[in-house]
Amino acid sequence: SYELTQPPSVSVSPGQTATITCSGDALPKKYASWYQQKSGQVPVLVIYEDTKRPSGIPERFSGSSSGTVATLTISGAQVEDEADYYCYSTDSSGNQRVFGAGTKVTVL
Amino acid sequence: EGRLVESGGGQVKPGGSIRLSCAASGITFNIAWMNWVRQAPGKGLEWVGRIKSQTDGGTTDYAAPVKSRFIISRDDSQNTLYLQMNSLKTEDAAVYYCTTRLNTIFGVADFWGQGTLVTVSS
Numbered sequence: 728s729y730e731l732t733q734p735p736s737v738s739v740s741p742g743q744t745a746t747i748t749c750s751g752d753a754l755p756k757k758y759a760s761w762y763q764q765k766s767g768q769v770p771v772l773v774i775y776e777d778t779k780r781p782s783g784i785p786e787r788f789s790g791s792s793s794g795t796v797a798t799l800t801i802s803g804a805q806v807e808d809e810a811d812y813y814c815y816s817t818d819s820s821g822n823q824r825v826f827g828a829g830t831k832v833t834v835l
Numbered sequence: 836e837g838r839l840v841e842s843g844g845g846q847v848k849p850g851g852s853i854r855l856s857c858a859a860s861g862i863t864f865n866i867a868w869m870n871w872v873r874q875a876p877g878k879g880l881e882w883v884g885r886i887k888s889q890t891d892g893g894t895t896d897y898a899a900p901v902k903s904r905f906i907i908s909r910d911d912s913q914n915t916l917y918l919q920m921n922s923l924k925t926e927d928a929a930v931y932y933c934t935t936r937l938n939t940i941f942g943v944a945d946f947w948g949q950g951t952l953v954t955v956s957s
Contacts, residue, residue, distance in 0.1 A: 728898075728899050762880070764880070769932070769947045769948075769949060769950065770880065770932075770947060771945075772936070772943075772945040775936070775943055775945070779942075779943070781942060781943055781944075781945065782941060782942050811879070813879065813880050815880075815882075822896040823882075823896060823898065824870065824882040824885065824896075825882055825898075826872075826879060826880040826881060826882055827879075828879050829879040829880070
């Protein structure tokens with residue numbers, strides 16, 4: 728079955744840049760989305776279609792994609808950005824959606 | 836403002852069945868492609884399956900671990916999504932979310948319910 732690979736954890740100091748990668752064979756042809764999930768809360772969409780930011784999401788969140796790797800960047804990370812982040816995409820057929828295993832971002 | 840509300844969770848024995856519901860309001864439900872996503876305690880998000888809108892064929896797709904055991908259906912007249920879960924295993928224990936993403940004049944809108952907990956134990 729199709730898999731998306733993320734690093735388990737990323738640590739960053741406040742104000743610095745956090746970068747989370749997501750690797751998947753179908754990413755050259757399929758969009759990636761990114762979700763933020765804080766402890767005990769419902770996931771929130773922060774990036775969709777590789778690079779687009781939903782209304783209300785701070786500009787410090789940005790996305791990119793190149794080849795088989797999609798990337799979420801948090802520029803000037805804040806303490807409130809501490810959360811688990813999941814990439815989300817589909818296999819080459821478009822019929823199987825999949826989440827990455829998640830990346831725990833620590834800001835300290 | 837769109838809202839999704841899941842219900843029907845509870846405790847069930849291994850091998851048993853349970854049906855979850857997701858009531859939608861404030862969205863054009865009949866055009867929405869609806870997903871079920873689950874999250875086991877302390878674990879990551881897992882896509883369970885999806886049903887397309889009736890105008891797009893109403894077809895379903897499932898993740899491999901649940902295929903042939905779970906059935907997703909919808910009642911557009913009631914703005915309700917269902918997940919019939921059969922032959923339940925202990926590893927199916929999770930919070931189950933219904934979710935959808937719609938394009939609006941204001942951009943994309945992504946909706947999640949608060950989730951309903953299913954426990955599987957004897």
